[in-house]
Amino acid sequence: MAPELVQQIRDKARELLTSGAVDCVIGYGRATDGVTARPLFVYEPEKVDELIFDETCTHNLVGYLVNRKGKKTGIVVKPCDSRAINVLLNEGQISRDDVSIIGVVCDGVVETGWNRVGEAQQARCQYCHQHTPVVYDFLIGEPREESPPSAEDYAAVAEMEAKSPEEREAFWAEQFDRCCRCYACRQVCPACYCTECFVDKLDPMWVGIRVAPEENRIWHTIRAYHLAGRCSGCNECERVCPVNIPLSLLNRKMARDVEDLFGFQAGLDDKEMQPLGAFEKDEKLGIGE
Amino acid sequence: MTQVISKSDLMVWLGRLTESHRLIAPVDEAGTTLFQRVSRVEDIALDFTNTVLSPKEWFFPPTETLFSVEKKDGGIELVPNEGVEENVIFGVRPCDALGIALLDKPFLNEPADALYGRHRDKTTLIGLSCREARPECFCTSMGTAPDDPANVDVLLTEVADGYIVDAVTDKGKAILPQDLLKESDVTAPPPPSMATVPVEGIEDAMSQSFDDPYWERLADRCLHCKLCAYVCPICYCFDVRDYNDKGTVQRVRSWESCQSSGFTTIAGGYDRRAGKGPHLRQRFGHKLLYFPREFGSPACTGCGRCVKVCPVNIDVREVIGDVQGLGGTSGQ
Amino acid sequence: MANNDPFIPYLATVQSVVDLTPDVRLFTVELNDPAVRESFTYRPGQFAFVSVFGMGEVPFGITSVAHRDEGLQFAVRRVGTVTNALHEVREGDTVGVRGPFGNGFPLEDYEGKNIFIIGGGIGMAPLRPVISTVLDRRDSYGDLLIINGARTPRDLVFAPEFDVWAQSPRTKVELTVDRGDDNWTGRVALIPDVVRDIKPSPENMIAITCGPPIMIHFTLQALKELGFADRQIVTTLESNMKCGLGKCARCNVGDKYVCKDGPVFDFEQISHLFEEA
Numbered sequence: 001m002a003p004e005l006v007q008q009i010r011d012k013a014r015e016l017l018t019s020g021a022v023d024c025v026i027g028y029g030r031a032t033d034g035v036t037a038r039p040l041f042v043y044e045p046e047k048v049d050e051l052i053f054d055e056t057c058t059h060n061l062v063g064y065l066v067n068r069k070g071k072k073t074g075i076v077v078k079p080c081d082s083r084a085i086n087v088l089l090n091e092g093q094i095s096r097d098d099v100s101i102i103g104v105v106c107d108g109v110v111e112t113g114w115n116r117v118g119e120a121q122q123a124r125c126q127y128c129h130q131h132t133p134v135v136y137d138f139l140i141g142e143p144r145e146e147s148p149p150s151a152e153d154y155a156a157v158a159e160m161e162a163k164s165p166e167e168r169e170a171f172w173a174e175q176f177d178r179c180c181r182c183y184a185c186r187q188v189c190p191a192c193y194c195t196e197c198f199v200d201k202l203d204p205m206w207v208g209i210r211v212a213p214e215e216n217r218i219w220h221t222i223r224a225y226h227l228a229g230r231c232s233g234c235n236e237c238e239r240v241c242p243v244n245i246p247l248s249l250l251n252r253k254m255a256r257d258v259e260d261l262f263g264f265q266a267g268l269d270d271k272e273m274q275p276l277g278a279f280e281k282d283e284k285l286g287i288g289e
Numbered sequence: 290m291t292q293v294i295s296k297s298d299l300m301v302w303l304g305r306l307t308e309s310h311r312l313i314a315p316v317d318e319a320g321t322t323l324f325q326r327v328s329r330v331e332d333i334a335l336d337f338t339n340t341v342l343s344p345k346e347w348f349f350p351p352t353e354t355l356f357s358v359e360k361k362d363g364g365i366e367l368v369p370n371e372g373v374e375e376n377v378i379f380g381v382r383p384c385d386a387l388g389i390a391l392l393d394k395p396f397l398n399e400p401a402d403a404l405y406g407r408h409r410d411k412t413t414l415i416g417l418s419c420r421e422a423r424p425e426c427f428c429t430s431m432g433t434a435p436d437d438p439a440n441v442d443v444l445l446t447e448v449a450d451g452y453i454v455d456a457v458t459d460k461g462k463a464i465l466p467q468d469l470l471k472e473s474d475v476t477a478p479p480p481p482s483m484a485t486v487p488v489e490g491i492e493d494a495m496s497q498s499f500d501d502p503y504w505e506r507l508a509d510r511c512l513h514c515k516l517c518a519y520v521c522p523i524c525y526c527f528d529v530r531d532y533n534d535k536g537t538v539q540r541v542r543s544w545e546s547c548q549s550s551g552f553t554t555i556a557g558g559y560d561r562r563a564g565k566g567p568h569l570r571q572r573f574g575h576k577l578l579y580f581p582r583e584f585g586s587p588a589c590t591g592c593g594r595c596v597k598v599c600p601v602n603i604d605v606r607e608v609i610g611d612v613q614g615l616g617g618t619s620g621q
Numbered sequence: 622m623a624n625n626d627p628f629i630p631y632l633a634t635v636q637s638v639v640d641l642t643p644d645v646r647l648f649t650v651e652l653n654d655p656a657v658r659e660s661f662t663y664r665p666g667q668f669a670f671v672s673v674f675g676m677g678e679v680p681f682g683i684t685s686v687a688h689r690d691e692g693l694q695f696a697v698r699r700v701g702t703v704t705n706a707l708h709e710v711r712e713g714d715t716v717g718v719r720g721p722f723g724n725g726f727p728l729e730d731y732e733g734k735n736i737f738i739i740g741g742g743i744g745m746a747p748l749r750p751v752i753s754t755v756l757d758r759r760d761s762y763g764d765l766l767i768i769n770g771a772r773t774p775r776d777l778v779f780a781p782e783f784d785v786w787a788q789s790p791r792t793k794v795e796l797t798v799d800r801g802d803d804n805w806t807g808r809v810a811l812i813p814d815v816v817r818d819i820k821p822s823p824e825n826m827i828a829i830t831c832g833p834p835i836m837i838h839f840t841l842q843a844l845k846e847l848g849f850a851d852r853q854i855v856t857t858l859e860s861n862m863k864c865g866l867g868k869c870a871r872c873n874v875g876d877k878y879v880c881k882d883g884p885v886f887d888f889e890q891i892s893h894l895f896e897e898a
Contacts, residue, residue: 031602031604032596032602032604032606032607033424033602036602038510038601038602039509039510039601040510041506041509041510059600059601063512064509064510113597114425114596114597114598114599114602115424115425115597175319178318178319178321178323180342180351180519180544181351181515181544182514182515182516182519183514183515183549184512184514184515184516184598184600186514187512187513187514188512188514188600196551200549200551202530202677202702203701203702203705205530205532208530208532209528209530209543209545210352210532210541210543211351211352211543211544212352236600239600240514240516240598240600242321242341242342242516242519242520242598243319243321243323243341244319244320244321245319355628355629356626356628356629358674358675364632364715365632365674365715367629367630367632367717369626369629395867395868395870396868398867398868400627400866401627402627402628402866402868403625403626403627403628404626404628496895499895525868525870526869526870526871527863527864527868527869527870528863528869529628529677529678529863529864529869530677531672531673531674531675531676531677531678532675533675533676538674538675540628540672540674540678542628545869545871547870547871552861552871553860553861553871554861555701555859555860555861556679556700556701556702556703556704557700557701559834561834561860561874561896561897561898562896562897567896567897571896574875574876574895574896575870575873578876578895579873579875579876582876583876
């Protein structure tokens with residue numbers, strides 16, 4: 001990102017902190033490897049120069065807002081992250097007045113790991129048609145023309161759908177077999193904010209905490225269902241998985257189906273309730289019809 | 290004079306071990322390397338730095354039945370889990386071997402964990418010296434080294450066209466393929482060097498910085514996932530639950546992490562360790578202060594896995610440096 | 622312990638189940654194996670895990686005393702998954718018992734001293750064996766002062782024993798509730814205020830307290846106002862536990878394990894703990 005734009009982020013953060021508009025600005029700082037990014041919480045105006053923005057800023061910081069309800073917070077968001085803000089606003093998890101949103105026009109982020117900056121853009125950036133944040137108070141960068149959505153966006157989902165049920169069963173069994181139930185996918189997700197997750201519940205014990213094929217499979221599929229219509233496609237879940245389970249495939253499949261069935265995409269605004277959370281009196285339930 | 294084995298003979302030896310024992314070795318899968326049971330030596334990944342999960346799972350599995358409840362004579366009987374197999378684990382790095390030795394301390398401390406003890410007795414470790422140190426490695430600061438034979442049964446060190454074979458224990462000697470070993474005057478290459486971490490005096494520094502606001506700030510970005518605990522060769526928190534699968538009752542132990550929220554919550558909802566700061570501090574307090582006080586060394590082997598996987602870059606090396614730099618705010 | 626594997630409970634049969642309050646039941650169990658019964662010795666302040674197989678296992682302070690041969694007793698408050706399941710257990714059912722664990726009260730050190738028991742709600746359960754021991758060895762101890770409080774009169778645990786306690790020589794029992802009812806003619810006051818009202822002298826006295834964290838916090842304040850030193854105030858801590866053996870790393874308060882180094886601590890020890898107890 002152009003240095004003057006990074007400076008704009010810092011100046012805006014300084015302004016928000018010195019004016020007292022916020023107690024804290026959540027943005028990106030440099031990680032200990034010296035090349036990638038990490039979340040940074042800035043409380044003092046003197047520290048804003050630690051804020052960075054570049055193509056390693058993959059993290060979705062919006063999840064941090066849930067626990068800061070009632071406190072004034074500034075936050076740096078990419079367009080995908082900003083959609084998560086709408087999801088949380090819609091679900092009452094954050095209050096619009098509490099957040100000062102520094103939205104960044106994004107050119108995409110690259111694959112990163114610790115001490116590793118990839119050459120290629122992340123897959124999600126390759127099918128992104130939303131380079132300008134959908135909600136913001138301050139915009140960093142100029143909005144640009146978007147390419148139209150295309151069927152290619154869901155190519156990976158289509159490829160999976162083309163496989164037979166047996167092939168898909170075998171594929172996912174192999175993926176879930178590696179799962180160690182670290183819940184990094186859940187914890188990094190802004191939409192996973194339940195104070196008690198179904199998978200931790202003791203009574204009734206819906207799933208259990210055994211690391212075992214059946215339980216792993218139920219964990220991932222139910223989570224995908226819980227995210228249907230709510231996932232903003234940041235793919236952080238897939239990035240943080242230590243054993244490379246292709247979680248984005250599950251979430252993209254859900255997103256595609258929700259779009260096909262309900263014409264709805266998560267987080268484009270904060271007004272419309274996501275389809276699986278809404279109940280209309282005259283809704284067709286498909287039962288007995 | 291040293292004993293060496295050629296690369297091809299190593300494969301022969303490992304092939305024999307797949308027949309006589311259960312051989313566990315690093316295997317590449319989906320872009321990761323994990324210790325798995327192998328029946329074909331071609332599946333073994335020889336060209337790896339380290340696995341994503343440490344070999345602790347072969348002594349302290351992510352999920353393990355402690356006992357089952359069987360109906361007997363109109364009453365019930367508790368049947369302990371006796372199922373422990375003879376394992377050989379190939380490819381154990383010295384940092385991970387130290388991890389296993391440290392894991393012995395809480396588990397074999399009286400009253401000893403019988404199941405863990407059986408895993409340990411029935412497992413032979415073939416260590417593999419490291420040719421290279423990763424940027425996140427710091428084992429030399431934590432009491433071991435890339436070529437440390439201390440905690441394995443056999444140590445292999447790569448040389449041109451083969452490996453030096455060092456039988457460290459009698460258990461190790463017992464599995465050596467005497468017919469495949471040759472005498473040689475080759476010497477081991479110097480181990481790779483790595484950056485150091487200021488661990489000296491960390492116990493006192495932790496003690497003195499215990500109430501510092503540093504922990505609250507550090508914890509701001511912590512996600513409370515369980516990655517750091519799960520990849521760590523020494524983290525050993527566990528949960529115990531009963532499962533009733535259609536009438537079959539088993540008591541099962543599973544991995545847990547002190548970082549999961551609700552770790553210290555009791556029925557009724559009271560949590561004595563509520564708050565992100567105290568929560569995260571527990572991890573470093575346990576590793577750098579409580580464990581050394583109880584068992585004599587920090588609960589960290591310098592393997593660097595937590596540094597590599599933490600989604601938000603909470604870096605134990607940075608924390609150690611920061612804690613050393615914090616002046617005494619409260620002493621205990 | 623007779624068992625080679627410290628994770629495997631002993632089987633025990635429930636001898637009786639008695640309602641103490643609307644949500645507290647007293648379970649008396651007998652260990653099935655005679656050899657285990659012989660070797661299972663325990664001290665006041667120690668605890669054991671009780672299993673309802675299929676539901677789980679929870680630690681409880683042992684509320685009986687070994688020397689009375691009254692069976693192994695646990696006072697269980699219904700508050701979570703396993704305690705709810707335990708409340709469904711009936712006479713003749715089988716449960717698991719694992720233990721005894723913990724350090725227990727150093728009652729030998731208290732001989733010749735005055736004993737001041739302050740219990741709130743279910744917190745009386747681990748204190749009851751201290752009372753039983755003092756009553757049974759009356760001449761070994763000085764005065765016995767008991768303050769027992771609860772939310773309402775119905776929630777006073779061990780009500781049937783109050784008269785027995787009060788009738789013992791040099792013993793005083795003070796009951797109090799947060800909220801009375803139509804029949805209650807006793808004190809309606811918070812425990813710390815009762816402490817201040819009675820104003821016992823800290824001279825040669827050990828105060829042993831157990832109850833909800835907030836009650837302990839304010840009781841501690843009141844005792845210190847009266848001149849009690851930290852060393853003279855003793856409590857027994859509660860924690861989420863999975864093993865009782867110092868292995869699951871869940872019950873530590875700083876570098877001390879509630880299961881091994883406790884659960885009994887005096888407040889001088891607690892002041893040195895790294896974390897809040």
